[in-house]
Amino acid sequence: MYTKLTGCLLLILILSSCKNENKKENADTWRTKKSAEENATHNQLLEVEKKEGWKLLFDGETLNGWHLYNDPNATSVWEVVDGELHSNANDESLTAGDLVTNDAYENYELILEWKIAGNGNSGVFINVQELPDVPTAWQSGPEYQILGADHMDYDVPEKRPGCLYVFQPQKNKVEIEQGQWNTTRIKQMNGKVEFYLNGVLTAEEDFSSPEWKSQIANTHFAKYPEFGKTTEGKIALQYWYFETWFRNIKIREL
Template sequence: MFGKITGFALVLVMLVSCKSEKKKEETETWRTKKAAVENAVHNQLLEVEKEQGWKLLFDGETLNGWHLYNNPGSKSVWEVVDGELHSNANDESLTAGDLVTDRAFENYELTLEWKISGNGNSGIFINVQELPEVPTAWQSGPEYQILGAEHMDYNVPEKRPGCLYVFLPQQNSVEIKQGDWNKTRIKQVDGKIEFYLNGVLTAEEDLGSPEWQKKIAATHFSKYPEFGKTTEGKIALQYWYFETSFRNIKIREL
């Protein structure tokens, strides 16, 4: 009897010990992952990214490479705060408008992260033609939609986050992480675009096709002669009265 009890106790001790070791291992793994997230370095390129041809469009410290659409040199609502490109919606003395790259791009892959207020509305315009006769970026550039989860349009199919705004509903359903960072990827090759939100493909379109021109003709964008006509142009970040932040804006030309 004593031998059986001793054997049982030994097995019990071994089981408890294994569980403790497993818990310790899981705890250490969690701490390591948590520490990695907390100490992540933003707005910098890894060596492998440099080798792949990636470049920063935002250095985390300045607005170098960007300016207010049709209004360079103005004191705009766009500012850099704690390594984030931020739209200041609280200071009415600042000049409102969309932020546009200094140069144009044609075939490329763009990635960035964004965070927006609950009722916020923003977007990324591509193939923007910055011309005096075109007052705003959206009158020439198709839009990757960015929207807060509390916005009244959040569940409108053609206005969901990641959509090709107005033209296509999400190709695959995906939600944003409200109050946290979301990741956007945009790829354009010879006018063929792909939009991704948090790793999910949300839109595809051929901006060089006759079908695309027919789609434009069926919307209010038909009133703007420069809209969606080219497959090359500047990239713009939309300002729309609510706070939005961007970081880790990277591009590689293809």
């Protein structure tokens, strides 16, 4: 027999069920990628990363560990703004140039995030030899290409983001979302290098091989005697007239 008491109990069960469903929905929403990104803490290492040997190359507050290539005391275009390493392309009173690590590295894995102006051009140079008679980082260090999606070279196969600049097209095609953060990963072990863009392998090369020397000889880099010569050196971030932002720069030696 249906009574008022039975009706009340049924209503309570329905309300309770709705409440639980709302809790589940809220929990699922909390776990979404968007929420994770919004609540991420940048320029810090997780405990598991520390155990794996990762170290921060950028603390999110200072330029400690970095200096302007061949001009360490300059007031440069590089600055820290809101936890991001930023190249200030709007103040002509600042000294322009590439930002280079104080230390050199040989066998390592490097991860960083970047975004760039639509027509911007930048890169990560590796195995850089900082020498007084080598005016710029690119004259010694091979480049992981960073490029804005509106740049005129964006669709040039050997100049796309993630390429080993001018030497190879992307090994696997990958696009960037303009204005969004992109992830670069560079791994070098005994001269063998791998480039990744947003988790996709984009380049492989052996800098200790005779084939690499032959490749250099067939490009304009042949006239720079230090270019691509070693499998050890500093890491540099390229400045090239337009704004670029970097964060979460970390490295572990292998």
